[in-house]
Amino acid sequence: MAVEKRDKIIESALKLFEQKGYHSTKVSDIVKDAGMAQGTFYLYFKSKEDLFRSVAEECLKEIVDALKPESDDHPDVGNGQMHDGLIRETLIIYYQNRTILNILKRHGAASPEIADIAKQFYGNVCEVVKGIFKHYNVYPGYTDEQLEMTAYAEIGMLEMVAYQWFIEKGYGLEKLDLLAEVLIGINVNCLPETDVIGE
Amino acid sequence: MAVEKRDKIIESALKLFEQKGYHSTKVSDIVKDAGMAQGTFYLYFKSKEDLFRSVAEECLKEIVDALKPESDDHPDVGNGQMHDGLIRETLIIYYQNRTILNILKRHGAASPEIADIAKQFYGNVCEVVKGIFKHYNVYPGYTDEQLEMTAYAEIGMLEMVAYQWFIEKGYGLEKLDLLAEVLIGINVNCLPETDVIGE
Amino acid sequence: MAVEKRDKIIESALKLFEQKGYHSTKVSDIVKDAGMAQGTFYLYFKSKEDLFRSVAEECLKEIVDALKPESDDHPDVGNGQMHDGLIRETLIIYYQNRTILNILKRHGAASPEIADIAKQFYGNVCEVVKGIFKHYNVYPGYTDEQLEMTAYAEIGMLEMVAYQWFIEKGYGLEKLDLLAEVLIGINVNCLPETDVIGE
Amino acid sequence: MAVEKRDKIIESALKLFEQKGYHSTKVSDIVKDAGMAQGTFYLYFKSKEDLFRSVAEECLKEIVDALKPESDDHPDVGNGQMHDGLIRETLIIYYQNRTILNILKRHGAASPEIADIAKQFYGNVCEVVKGIFKHYNVYPGYTDEQLEMTAYAEIGMLEMVAYQWFIEKGYGLEKLDLLAEVLIGINVNCLPETDVIGE
DNA sequence: TATGAATGAGTCTTCATTCAT
DNA sequence: AATGAATGAAGACTCATTCAT
Numbered sequence: 001m002a003v004e005k006r007d008k009i010i011e012s013a014l015k016l017f018e019q020k021g022y023h024s025t026k027v028s029d030i031v032k033d034a035g036m037a038q039g040t041f042y043l044y045f046k047s048k049e050d051l052f053r054s055v056a057e058e059c060l061k062e063i064v065d066a067l068k069p070e071s072d073d074h075p076d077v078g079n080g081q082m083h084d085g086l087i088r089e090t091l092i093i094y095y096q097n098r099t100i101l102n103i104l105k106r107h108g109a110a111s112p113e114i115a116d117i118a119k120q121f122y123g124n125v126c127e128v129v130k131g132i133f134k135h136y137n138v139y140p141g142y143t144d145e146q147l148e149m150t151a152y153a154e155i156g157m158l159e160m161v162a163y164q165w166f167i168e169k170g171y172g173l174e175k176l177d178l179l180a181e182v183l184i185g186i187n188v189n190c191l192p193e194t195d196v197i198g199e
Numbered sequence: 200m201a202v203e204k205r206d207k208i209i210e211s212a213l214k215l216f217e218q219k220g221y222h223s224t225k226v227s228d229i230v231k232d233a234g235m236a237q238g239t240f241y242l243y244f245k246s247k248e249d250l251f252r253s254v255a256e257e258c259l260k261e262i263v264d265a266l267k268p269e270s271d272d273h274p275d276v277g278n279g280q281m282h283d284g285l286i287r288e289t290l291i292i293y294y295q296n297r298t299i300l301n302i303l304k305r306h307g308a309a310s311p312e313i314a315d316i317a318k319q320f321y322g323n324v325c326e327v328v329k330g331i332f333k334h335y336n337v338y339p340g341y342t343d344e345q346l347e348m349t350a351y352a353e354i355g356m357l358e359m360v361a362y363q364w365f366i367e368k369g370y371g372l373e374k375l376d377l378l379a380e381v382l383i384g385i386n387v388n389c390l391p392e393t394d395v396i397g398e
Numbered sequence: 399m400a401v402e403k404r405d406k407i408i409e410s411a412l413k414l415f416e417q418k419g420y421h422s423t424k425v426s427d428i429v430k431d432a433g434m435a436q437g438t439f440y441l442y443f444k445s446k447e448d449l450f451r452s453v454a455e456e457c458l459k460e461i462v463d464a465l466k467p468e469s470d471d472h473p474d475v476g477n478g479q480m481h482d483g484l485i486r487e488t489l490i491i492y493y494q495n496r497t498i499l500n501i502l503k504r505h506g507a508a509s510p511e512i513a514d515i516a517k518q519f520y521g522n523v524c525e526v527v528k529g530i531f532k533h534y535n536v537y538p539g540y541t542d543e544q545l546e547m548t549a550y551a552e553i554g555m556l557e558m559v560a561y562q563w564f565i566e567k568g569y570g571l572e573k574l575d576l577l578a579e580v581l582i583g584i585n586v587n588c589l590p591e592t593d594v595i596g597e
Numbered sequence: 598m599a600v601e602k603r604d605k606i607i608e609s610a611l612k613l614f615e616q617k618g619y620h621s622t623k624v625s626d627i628v629k630d631a632g633m634a635q636g637t638f639y640l641y642f643k644s645k646e647d648l649f650r651s652v653a654e655e656c657l658k659e660i661v662d663a664l665k666p667e668s669d670d671h672p673d674v675g676n677g678q679m680h681d682g683l684i685r686e687t688l689i690i691y692y693q694n695r696t697i698l699n700i701l702k703r704h705g706a707a708s709p710e711i712a713d714i715a716k717q718f719y720g721n722v723c724e725v726v727k728g729i730f731k732h733y734n735v736y737p738g739y740t741d742e743q744l745e746m747t748a749y750a751e752i753g754m755l756e757m758v759a760y761q762w763f764i765e766k767g768y769g770l771e772k773l774d775l776l777a778e779v780l781i782g783i784n785v786n787c788l789p790e791t792d793v794i795g796e
Numbered sequence: 797t798a799t800g801a802a803t804g805a806g807t808c809t810t811c812a813t814t815c816a817t
Numbered sequence: 818a819a820t821g822a823a824t825g826a827a828g829a830c831t832c833a834t835t836c837a838t
Contacts, residue, residue, distance in 0.1 A: 028807075042810080043823075158352075178344070425812060
């Protein structure tokens with residue numbers, strides 16, 4: 001019962017935050033949508049900001065974990081495959097978590113009170129991606145700073161296309177192949193011996 | 200006189216929006232910083248939102264124009280140079296306009312009332328980049344959708360690294376070469392005949 | 399069982415009312431301190447105000463009764479002794495009931511909803527003291543109004559020193575002798591024939 | 598204009614605080630009574646508590662100052678006259694400031710957030726009274742602690758009768774003579790050589 | 797044009813009380 | 818008798834905007 005109500009609040013909040021943004025979503029909107037009284041909200045969350053933090057931190061931790069290569073997840077199948085796999089997986093994760101990622105993208109840095117969440121999230125994701133680069137030796141000879149730049153570049157790339165196609169244009173995974181193909185078309189330096197896009 | 204006051208408001212607003220965000224910046228903060236009375240603000244702007252729109256639209260139009268290849272700006276010097284030049288130029292533009300671009304990135308989609316500004320801005324930039332791709336035939340054989348995806352990917356890439364290095368880390372243009380080099384290291388498909396990163 | 403719970407509530411309430419005051423003490427604080435559920439409170443008291451009234455009225459009635467000269471309690475030992483005894487006894491009663499008297503002093507008139515309790519209490523105490531004055535003929539020739547004034551003056555005097563020494567300064571009965579001596583030093587008209595304090 | 602509004606708020610607040618108490622008086626009540634908008638209140642006071650503190654501290658400082666014997670205020674006319682004069686003066690001051698003193702008595706210790714005001718006030722008054730006792734050598738041979746006890750006793754005495762006659766019973770200064778006479782009837786040790794109450 | 801005092805709708809949050817179990 | 822989740826009315830405070838001067 002208790003958990004159900006808490007979940008109902010989170011569900012309503014995510015929906016409304018995405019629709020109207022954090023600032024325009026009132027606590028009264030959330031509880032109305034969740035079908036409960038104003039006071040009930042405060043049984044489960046200390047404040048509106050606490051709700052945001054709770055949800056965001058929880059979801060984002062899951063996303064970072066999902067990105068982390070698990071032992072067998074990325075068997076050494078060669079660089080080309082690896083990168084293609086990583087991009088596809090990341091796009092899928094983005095798609096599955098598009099609601100919270102959208103909210104984060106929209107409010108991450110916009111509200112000083114919750115800016116640290118986004119900052120830490122991007123920091124974590126960057127570390128994971130750098131780790132992958134190192135593990136598969138994707139960018140041999142790169143300094144740590146160069147790896148970091150590359151990681152952020154890739155993250156920005158993925159985030160932007162995911163935002164435009166999954167959120168703005170509202171597509172689903174039917175665009176996955178096309179997006180992955182194009183993104184790999186940009187990321188070809190790991191495949192110096194193969195032909196580029198064209199096949 | 201009139202123009203000076205208007206400009207002073209814009210200047211203060213940009214500073215404060217970047218420091219504290221749109222929602223946390225009160226009109227009273229702006230006028231206090233600008234050294235004028237509360238009511239004066241409304242002689243120059245219909246509302247707080249109007250101020251944001253005025254500033255954003257104006258700045259963003261300039262940025263889009265700056266990105267547009269002018270007749271002599273991109274002489275046909277070959278694909279390799281072109282892309283390198285575009286990335287450098289864009290990074291420089293981002294650096295020069297980092298304040299407004301930061302604000303836009305932070306509030307673009309966060310506030311429903313001003314979301315359309317960001318949407319239109321990205322749409323315009325995307326068109327310009329697609330135009331460049333077409334003009335120099337960077338991605339031959341690509342459909343329009345593929346070009347759009349590629350354009351957004353490049354924009355996301357640039358925006359993310361610029362944000363991280365120029366805003367978060369606070370670097371200046373001394374990182375330009377390194378950033379450009381790395382970004383070109385990702386974007387190599389336009390240079391099938393040259394060596395990759397080159398080191 | 400039932401009585402135990404009720405007493406536990408009263409005990410916790412007195413403690414908390416004294417610590418934090420009536421308004422700052424929440425029903426939830428009381429039940430938490432008493433180790434029971436929120437709803438249990440309302441099995442024993444109609445409301446928070448009802449709790450206050452119940453406790454206050456009960457305690458205060460005891461105090462008034464304690465002040466009343468019982469048949470053998472104040473044997474006619476002469477005026478000097480009488481007054482000294484009354485002051486000592488009253489101070490002791492104040493000390494023993496310092497919790498509720500402190501609460502009453504603090505909230506007596508502060509909260510309109512419970513103001514009548516304090517008003518009635520002081521009225522009763524005044525009557526008792528007047529009765530003592532009459533019984534021992536302490537202020538011969540005084541009109542009823544003068545007696546009432548004197549009674550209130552003595553009550554105010556005792557209450558203030560008791561508050562300052564027993565509550566604010568936190569002393570115990572070790573200051574009783576000194577306080578009584580000083581108070582009697584002020585109240586000397588009842589002893590025209592004896593030496594004053596004894597220096 | 599500005600001062601007028603601020604004064605109007607104070608005036609309304611004092612009236613309402615006295616009528617209904619601090620906690621039962623809403624900011625909305627105050628501004629309604631003062632005939633202005635809710636927001637106007639916050640132009641002049643940071644919060645409801647700030648209003649209370651501002652008013653209380655200001656008034657109480659005045660009262661303490663008024664109690665302080667000024668050079669010619671208490672010409673050396675002998676102890677008997679002095680004490681009589683002090684009691685009369687204090688009663689008059691209490692009467693003139695009965696509103697704020699009543700509010701202080703009612704809320705002084707009742708609200709933890711403003712308890713320090715009352716504590717400091719009584720501390721100050723005690724010091725002033727002790728100073729008077731010392732100056733006129735009213736209680737020769739008393740230790741400082743005894744003087745402090747006596748001072749608090751006198752303060753409690755005066756406060757209680759003033760509260761009962763000026764506030765509860767609503768009398769004005771027509772009772773001054775009678776009250777002073779009775780209080781002096783209690784305070785006779787300073788006049789060993791004169792007749793007591795005199796009738 | 798400039799001022800800044802005044803406005804009041806809007807929002808979060810609290811907490812005494814109720815009620816289904 | 819006991820629980821504790823749920824309620825919702827109420828109140829302090831904010832801040833974009835207006836307007837008389």
